Each structure stands twice: as C-alpha cells, then as structure tokens.
Amino acid sequence: MVDQDLADLDTLGSDQPLLVAQSLSKSFGRIAACRDVSFALYPGEVLAIVGESGSGKSTLLQMLSGQLAPSAGHVSYRMRDGVTRDLTTLGEAERRFLFRTDWGFVHQDPAQGLRMAVSAGANVGERLMAVGWNHYGRIRETASDWLTRVEIDVARIDDAPRTYSGGMRQRLQIARNLVTEPRLVFMDEPTGGLDVSVQARLLDLVRSLVAELHLAVIIVTHDLAVARLLSHRVMVMKGGRVIETGLTDQVLDDPREPYTQLLVSSILPP
C-alpha cells in the first residue's frame, strides 16, 4: 500500500514555501495549454505532475522553471538569501545563475542536458566552474565522487557520454545537475526512454539522493508508478487544468475524478 516516507518534512525547518505558482495560464493562440494552476512547493517536497501527452504538464514545467513566460499568473521563488522573487522580474543573467546553482533540470533525453562530445568528468566539472571553482584537482575529485554516487565506474571519467548506455547517460545527467547542490530540481520524464530494469535502478538512485540531499523536486511523468515511488504529492492534469491533487498514495489508491480513475485502472498489475 504505502511506503513509509523517507523525507523529513518538518525538520527542514521551513514553513515557508520554496516555490509558489499563482493562477498560471498559458495560451498558444486560441489554444489554452495550461489554465489557472496554483500550488505551493516546500523544501524537500517531491511533487509529481501526471497526465497524458497534451495535458499541459510540460508547458507547466517550462513556466515553473522560467523558460516560458506565462500568459497570466506568477511564479515566485525563495532565493538562497531568503528573499522571494517573481521569476518574470528576474533578468536573463539572474535566471541563468539560478539555473546553474540553485536549480537543476533533468531532461528526458540526456543529450539535451549533457554535452555529448566532452568527457563525463568535464560534464560534471563544467557546472562547478560555472559557479567559480577553478582548482582542477578539486574539480576532478568532486566529479569522480559524483560519478561514484550515481554508480558510474570512475574509470569512465574521461570518456564522452556518447560512448555511454542510455541508463549511464541519465545517471550522468543527474550527477551534473546535483553537483552544485541545488535546492530544487525539475525532471521531465526522467525514465522515459529507458528499459524497465534500467528505470528501476535509476528511480531507486533518484529516490535515495532526493531524501539524502533534501531536494525539492517537480517531476513531470505519465508513469504513475514513477509518481508513486518518488513523490509525496501529485497533481493530475487534463486539458490544461489540474483536475485532482493530493497526497500521492491517496490520489492513486482512492482516485476521485473519472479521468484519474481511468489512469489508475490502466496500470498493468505488477
């Protein structure tokens, strides 16, 4: 039924949300891709956004991560200095800095999140250099350490990710994102293109890293098993709207809306 929860939500010492979405909407011409979405995300909390293709979940993720300007509504984020800022008022440089330091973004296709022709070590080290690290030895040591944490043989540190398997690439992308110790990571179908056995290993790894590092995560997935394993809370989207939201095990074990019941009943038994 329910996994006892790993996350330590109230010793994180924060009753203040990290990210708040207020009435977010996005239209492309006459098509409303996302309508009136509001929620608050707290430090250490994992929120899954589920729904089928075209439900608006990816549009929502792009707005939340400041990559797409909303047609209406706001996203605010509490910066490391404790000041809450509206993302639309951030300059391009500030937004990029946030992305390099306090945020991570794990793409479905690792080729989008990695530089495929440079070594694995450089892929991880690059994020450190972007935040001012300049000691080659320390960068390499930290990169090796992160490769180990994501279960990549350190002997492969000088190989480019194009020589890696799909699962290894995805684990490398995760290392590259987590090396700067972000507080919030966006994930877009992180297990999407992987074989089932590879998925299980990746999910297990993500689950333990999230708990260990007290990461807040917003994960977009169409796979309810991924939502169940990783998330505390789930939002079900359909036609650009959030139709049901709540504690993950509650929504999945006791779904209320017809569409959520359909999604849940469509899972093949294990």
Next chain:
Amino acid sequence: MTAMIDVADARKTFTMHLQGGIELPVVRGVTFHVNPGECVVLSGPSGAGKSSILKMIFGNYRCDSGRIGIRHRGTVVDLATAEPRQVLNIRRSTIGYVSQFLRAVPRVATIDVVAEPLIVNGLARPDAQHRAGALLHRLSIPERLWQLPPATFSGGEQQRVNIARGFISDLPVLLLDEPTASLDAANRAVVVELVAEKKRQGVAMVAIVHDDEIRHLIADRIVDVTSFAAAA
C-alpha cells in the same frame, strides 16, 4: 478524554466512474475511539469495510464526511481534512501502519529496511541497526539474510521483515492489518508479545485479525464493523 484516535461519524463511498458512476457505499457513521495502551480489534465479515476504516485512519483513503481525530504531538488533528504535508508528518511521528505485504524498496538491505523508521526520526544508524537486528532475531530471520534485500525472501520472511519494520518505531499509534496472517505458531506468539509490549508503552492500536485465538489474546475491545455497514 485523552483518546489517541477519535473517529466520529466517518463515511466512505466509492464512486466508480468507469462503471457508469455506480455508488459503492462502504461505511457510514463510523464512531469509536482508542485510548493509549489499548488495542481495539475491528471485527466483521470480509467486505464489511475493516481495511477501509484502517486506511481512512492512515489517511490513505479519504473520508466523505466525519472526523478522524488523531492526537499528534499533543494536539488533536483531524486527518480527514489535514493538508498532505501534515498527513506525512503525522505518519512520520505518530501513526505507523503494518500491512500484510511488504512493499520492498529494491536494493536496500533488510537490516536497513527495518532500521529506516528510526533513522528517519533521528536515531544514529548503528543504534538503529542494533535494534533492527534484535527484532529480526526475535522474528527468526537468520543473520545471514540481514544484508540482503528482502525482495528475494519467501512470503513469510517478507511478512516478518514488515512486522519488524512496523514494530521497531516508537510511534504512539499503530494500525495492524492482519499482522499474523501467514505466520507459524512460534512467530504468531512473538507478534502477540510485541503487541503486549506496545500496550505497556502506551501505544494505541487498531487491528484486523482473522484468527480467533490471536484476537482473544490481543484485543482489549472489539468494535463490530457490521454496525457501520452502509445501506446499499
């Protein structure tokens, strides 16, 4: 009154939208309380709603109406209306659930599966593992298996790992869903002892037990769920 669990007039109906919106009434008017150190056993035939009530108390099933009062860190919280974050906090520090089946986390060693609830609540890993080992030992899980993930174990072994994980914590409320279902006599006796120890520590428990003998051994009170049967 200092009840740990105070359920008042709780009601649950499933609406099956995929079956033409059929309403499936489960329970209504569920009202009972559990004091510290007390084990209340829910009785009634299969399908009467015993497991549903247990899941409502854990916040896994939502209530349509009524109240699920839980004493959490000195104040009473209504789980039927609590925010998800609050429900998670209550599960971490107040309510434990021991189900029949272990939802095993792949690749995690048995000893750590059992120790995890203590580690999450701040106990140092070696101390937590020490207590986990003692409990696994009592439940006859041989030490050579402790470093293996329980996914490879037999059904009975997995259930005992699950019981160890459920009973290791110091949570003041425990919900037991057929904890002895597929255990042999010796291990059933260990579970009865564990329940008795929890009572002495003041833990409030709600249990579903089909075995009459075990029920007589652990129940302080029996709540007959058929009286909450929802009129179809």
